[in-house]
Amino acid sequence: xxxxxxxxxxxxxxxxxxxxxxxxxxxxxxxxxxxxxxxxxxxxxxxxxxxxxxxxxxxxxxxxxxxxxxxxxxxxxxxxxxxxxxxxxxxxxxxxxxxxxxxxxxxxxxxxxxxxxxxxxxxxxxxxxxxxxxxxxxxxxxxxxxxxxxxxxxxxxxxxxxxxxxxxxxxxxxxxxxxxxxxxxxxxxxxxxxxxxxxxxxxxxxxxxxxxxxxxxxxxxxxxxxxxxxxxxxxxxxxxxxxxxxxxxxxxxxxxxxxxxxxxxxxxxxxxxxxxxxxxxxxxxxxxxxxxxxxxxxxxxxxxxxxxxxxxxxxxxxxxxxxxxxxxxxxxxxxxxxxxxxxxxxxxxxxxxxxx
Amino acid sequence: xxxxxxxxxxxxxxxxxxxxxxxxxxxxxxxxxxxxxxxxxxxxxxxxxxxxxxxxxxxxxxxxxxxxxxxxxxxxxxxxxxxxxxxxxxxxxxxxxxxxxxxxxxxxxxxxxxxxxxxxxxxxxxxxxxxxxxxxxxxxxxxxxxxxxxxxxxxxxxxxxxxxxxxxxxxxxxxxxxxxxxxxxxxxxxxxxxxxxxxxxxxxxxxxxxxxxxxxxxxxxxxxxxxxxxxxxxxxxxxxxxxxxxxxxxxxxxxxxxxxxxxxxxxxxxxxxxxxxxxxxxxxxxxxxxxxxxxxxxxxxxxxxxxxxxxxxxxxxxxxxxxxxxxxxxxxxxxxxxxxxxxxxxxxxxxxxxxx
Numbered sequence: 152x153x154x155x156x157x158x159x160x161x162x163x164x165x166x167x168x169x170x171x172x173x174x175x176x177x178x179x180x181x182x183x184x185x186x187x188x189x190x191x192x193x194x195x196x197x198x199x200x201x202x203x204x205x206x207x208x209x210x211x212x213x214x215x216x217x218x219x220x221x222x223x224x225x226x227x228x229x230x231x232x233x234x235x236x237x238x239x240x241x242x243x244x245x246x247x248x249x250x251x252x253x254x255x256x257x258x259x260x261x262x263x264x265x266x267x268x269x270x271x272x273x274x275x276x277x278x279x280x281x282x283x284x285x286x287x288x289x290x291x292x293x294x295x296x297x298x299x300x301x302x303x304x305x306x307x308x309x310x311x312x313x314x315x316x317x318x319x320x321x322x323x324x325x326x327x328x329x330x331x332x333x334x335x336x337x338x339x340x341x342x343x344x345x346x347x348x349x350x351x352x353x354x355x356x357x358x359x360x361x362x363x364x365x366x367x368x369x370x371x372x373x374x375x376x377x378x379x380x381x382x383x384x385x386x387x388x389x390x391x392x393x394x395x396x397x398x399x400x401x402x403x404x405x406x407x408x409x410x411x412x413x414x415x416x417x418x419x420x421x422x423x424x425x426x427x428x429x430x431x432x433x434x435x436x437x438x439x440x441x442x443x444x445x446x447x448x449x450x451x452x453x454x455x456x457x458x459x460x461x462x463x464x465x466x467x468x469x470x471x472x473x474x475x476x477x478x479x480x481x482x483x484x485x486x487x488x489x490x491x492x493x494x495x496x497x498x499x500x501x502x503x504x505x506x507x
Numbered sequence: 508x509x510x511x512x513x514x515x516x517x518x519x520x521x522x523x524x525x526x527x528x529x530x531x532x533x534x535x536x537x538x539x540x541x542x543x544x545x546x547x548x549x550x551x552x553x554x555x556x557x558x559x560x561x562x563x564x565x566x567x568x569x570x571x572x573x574x575x576x577x578x579x580x581x582x583x584x585x586x587x588x589x590x591x592x593x594x595x596x597x598x599x600x601x602x603x604x605x606x607x608x609x610x611x612x613x614x615x616x617x618x619x620x621x622x623x624x625x626x627x628x629x630x631x632x633x634x635x636x637x638x639x640x641x642x643x644x645x646x647x648x649x650x651x652x653x654x655x656x657x658x659x660x661x662x663x664x665x666x667x668x669x670x671x672x673x674x675x676x677x678x679x680x681x682x683x684x685x686x687x688x689x690x691x692x693x694x695x696x697x698x699x700x701x702x703x704x705x706x707x708x709x710x711x712x713x714x715x716x717x718x719x720x721x722x723x724x725x726x727x728x729x730x731x732x733x734x735x736x737x738x739x740x741x742x743x744x745x746x747x748x749x750x751x752x753x754x755x756x757x758x759x760x761x762x763x764x765x766x767x768x769x770x771x772x773x774x775x776x777x778x779x780x781x782x783x784x785x786x787x788x789x790x791x792x793x794x795x796x797x798x799x800x801x802x803x804x805x806x807x808x809x810x811x812x813x814x815x816x817x818x819x820x821x822x823x824x825x826x827x828x829x830x831x832x833x834x835x836x837x838x839x840x841x842x843x844x845x846x847x848x849x850x851x852x853x854x855x856x857x858x859x860x861x862x863x
Contacts, residue, residue: 155830159844176532179555182842182855199535199555432791435839435860450834457837457860458813474511478806481813483791486538488515499538504791504813507863 153350153448156222158182162443163221163243165235167194167203169487169497170227170423170439173431175199177439183447188217195487196227208235218242225401225446229255229421230302246350246446247401251421254397257300259331261419268396270389271415273408274334284318287332294335297321299328309367336415338408342376345427346390347402347441350448354394355441356387357434357454360462362406362426368495372426372462374433378409385414393419402427402442425497429460432483432502459505467494476501512578512803514538519577519599521591523550523559525843525853526583526779526795529787531555533795539803544573551843552583564591574598581757581802585611585777586658602706602802603757607777610753613656615687617775624752626745627771629764630690640674643688650691653677655684665723692771694764698732701783702746703758703797706804710750711797712743713790713810716818718762718782724851728782728818730789734765741770749775758783758798781853785816788839788858815861823850832857 156162162178164171167189175185175196184201187194190208197203202220206213214235218224224245229252236252239245254264262275276287278297288295293315299308308328310321322330341364345357361376362369378386390405393416404424406417427438436444436452444451465472470492476482486499512518518534520527523545531541531552540557543550546564553559558576562569570591574580580601585608592608595601610620618631632643634653644651649671655664664684666677678686697720701713717732718725734742746761749772760780762773783794792800792808800807821828826848832838842855 158826158829158842159846172535176535176555179528179532179844180839180841182844184554184844198540198557199532201554435788435837444833450830453836455836457862470514473514474806477800480809480811481791483536485536486514488535488538488540490515506813 155449156183156447159184160222160447161186161201161220162446163188163217163224164196164200164227165189165224165231165239166227167191167196167200168227169195169489171196172199172487173439173485174225174227174423174443177437178443180440181443181447181449183443186217186221188214193490195489198488208232211238214238215242223446225442227422247397247399247403247421251397251399251403255419255421258298258418259300259329262331262333264396265393265416265419268392270392271413273336273415273417276332278322278330278332281319281322284322284332288312288315288318291332291334293317296333296335297325297330298333299325299330301328307367336408336410336417338410338415340377340409341417342378342386342407342409343372343424343426344386344390344405344407345402345424345430345438346387346394346405347438347445347451347454348394348399349445349451350400352395353451354391355451355454356390357427357430357438357441358456359383359386359407360426360429366495368466368497369425369464370466371464372429374429374456374460382409382414389414389416401445402438425464425500426462428485428500429462429502430456431485432504433458433460459507461503461505463501463503464497465499465501467492467496467498470498473499479503481506511805512539515540516578516803517542517557517576518799518803519544519573519580520552520556520583521545521580521587521595522583523547523552523556524583525551525845527552528555528843529795529841530581530583530779530799533793534799536796537799537803537805539799542573542577544570549846551845554844564588567594570594571598579802581798583778603753603755603759603777607753607755607759611775611777614654614774615656615685618687618689620752621749621772621775624748626748627769629692629771629773632688634678634686634688637675637678640678640688644668644671644674647688647690649673652689652691653681653686654689655681655686657684663723692764692766692773694766694771696733696765697773698734698742698763698765699728699780699782700742700746700761700763701758701780701786701794702743702750702761703794703801703807703810704750704755705801705807706756708751709807710747711807711810712746713783713786713794713797714812715739715742715763716782716785722851724822724853725781725820726822727820728785730785730812730816738765738770745770745772757801758794781820781856782818784841784856785818785858786812787841788860789814789816815863817859817861819857819859820853821855821857823848823852823854826854829855835859837862
């Protein structure tokens with residue numbers, strides 16, 4: 152059993168975006184400090200962190216100095232280069248551990264891992280080349296979606312194949328990157344479970360949220376989700392199975408499709424997750440504090456909610472709605488302090504409390 | 508009407524303690540940055556601020572540089588030296604304004620201001636010297652309490668006079684500082700109203716909380732307080748009267764004694780207040796965000812609560828209870844990251860949500 156990190160300890164966070172920002176705030180509530188490692192200038196997390204290292208992921212000296220200055224290392228995104236992880240793991244514990252990163256950095260590895268656990272996934276097939284794509288389309292059928300195995304997020308690195316004739320163009324979109332073909336799942340709606348596991352193996356899940364996407368980007372999460380009691384139980388058991396299999400430490404987002412045949416795992420993210428932002432205003436311990444508690448070896452919050460919440464992402468020009476949202480009685484704003492508004496960029500979110 | 512400060516604006520906060528820390532976190536939720544001015548090293552607010560100036564209050568150059576780097580100036584404590592304020596007011600708006608500081612920096616001025624508003628206070632009398640103390644004791648009677656006019660907090664700078672013979676020793680305790688004598692008020696319990704006023708004159712109050720002190724330090728605040736509907740209305744009207752009279756901008760803490768004859772104003776604090784910490788887990792917009800909204804010219808939250816809460820201060824060795832508190836389901840921890848535990852030092856607080 153890991154000793155809890157004492158007051159004043161430093162959590163190293165790789166990545167300085169909005170997730171790192173909200174992790175940093177949560178750490179402060181526990182009397183812990185944060186140190187952000189981020190290649191980009193003026194990161195949102197830097198506004199609320201005790202220290203910031205601005206350096207590239209191939210800057211070994213900066214990585215070592217960062218690692219030496221912190222008590223534990225966590226991250227806000229899963230695409231940290233392997234070489235950087237190799238350096239960091241010599242400095243301080245990395246939580247969640249490298250197995251979770253290995254699995255989630257590659258869609259093929261992730262899907263295979265989930266299938267080997269006996270969980271349902273969309274049909275998928277490895278696509279190393281054009282011949283494999285033809286074979287995969289034959290097995291899975293169209294429509295289907297071709298995705299790069301690595302470095303995809305928010306709908307990037309994806310090409311839809313509606314008819315077999317689209318295959319060549321879709322493969323060209325991958326620009327030579329290894330890819331997988333995924334079939335579509337006929338689902339009613341998508342939910343996600345934000346689950347946490349401590350170093351001692353304790354697991355706690357937040358209530359599942361129901362997600363609506365637009366253009367590949369999460370638009371809203373509503374809690375409670377439309378799920379039967381059995382479906383809720385299944386969702387939590389699926390999440391726990393994944394966390395235990397990875398000997399996971401921290402918070403994970405598990406996206407699930409709700410189908411007549413049961414819950415199908417869409418994808419997992421080894422970090423705090425956009426669909427868990429509602430917990431900031433619905434729970435005593437939110438997903439960010441839960442993650443910090445887990446990586447710091449503190450007891451986990453139990454995840455139960457005291458309010459129903461609808462979380463809405465504020466994307467790009469949605470930021471213009473802030474003055475009006477700020478006037479609404481039950482809306483809690485969470486803005487990210489990003490210097491520039493761009494189409495598709497997540498600028499903040501609004502949690503609307505639904506009074507009972 | 509003041510234009511709301513846009514995203515990325517910088518709030519200057521004078522004072523780097525726990526109140527500045529929690530103000531800084533609240534500012535981040537609105538996409539605003541903070542810059543802390545604090546003479547002491549390693550201030551708690553510095554762990555979550557974008558910038559920190561470490562300099563003395565008589566360092567004119569540092570004050571000017573701080574003032575030039577921020578869009579508005581606020582503060583977490585009321586005892587800022589007048590000379591420092593004179594410099595700062597040439598740089599950026601100071602909110603709450605100087606009249607609020609002038610009134611609250613001096614107990615005699617404050618009590619006179621409240622009395623002139625037609626509000627009830629404890630009986631009080633100016634004590635410039637020993638003869639005045641004798642006269643004051645004759646008028647007010649014993650027991651009474653002698654307090655320095657300036658720079659008192661958490662029971663410091665106070666001496667109780669149980670019998671007339673105690674007078675000389677009490678006066679000696681003041682060490683020559685100007686003082687006032689206050690009579691005791693026979694009250695059932697103490698409540699406080701955390702009230703906010705925006706630059707446009709909008710006023711919003713949080714639900715009154717009921718306070719319990721130990722050794723001159725706030726121990727717990729419970730919401731709702733034991734108050735009749737009429738008492739609650741009176742409490743809110745008293746607070747609004749004070750804020751309007753000062754043309755106040757920001758959050759103020761107003762402590763009230765509940766007596767059979769009505770509400771007696773104990774003291775006012777021109778800042779966020781310990782007895783408002785419960786709002787962090789009971790309200791959509793907490794007192795810290797409310798203060799930032801007011802000084803930044805944003806719309807105020809309405810102050811209504813969605814949960815009942817009991818706030819308990821963690822003082823000195825109470826920090827040893829953190830591991831046990833962290834295991835309790837409805838307890839939200841807010842720790843201040845102070846480097847050293849001292850008896851009587853506020854190290855954090857715990858908000859216990861009371862489920863309906």
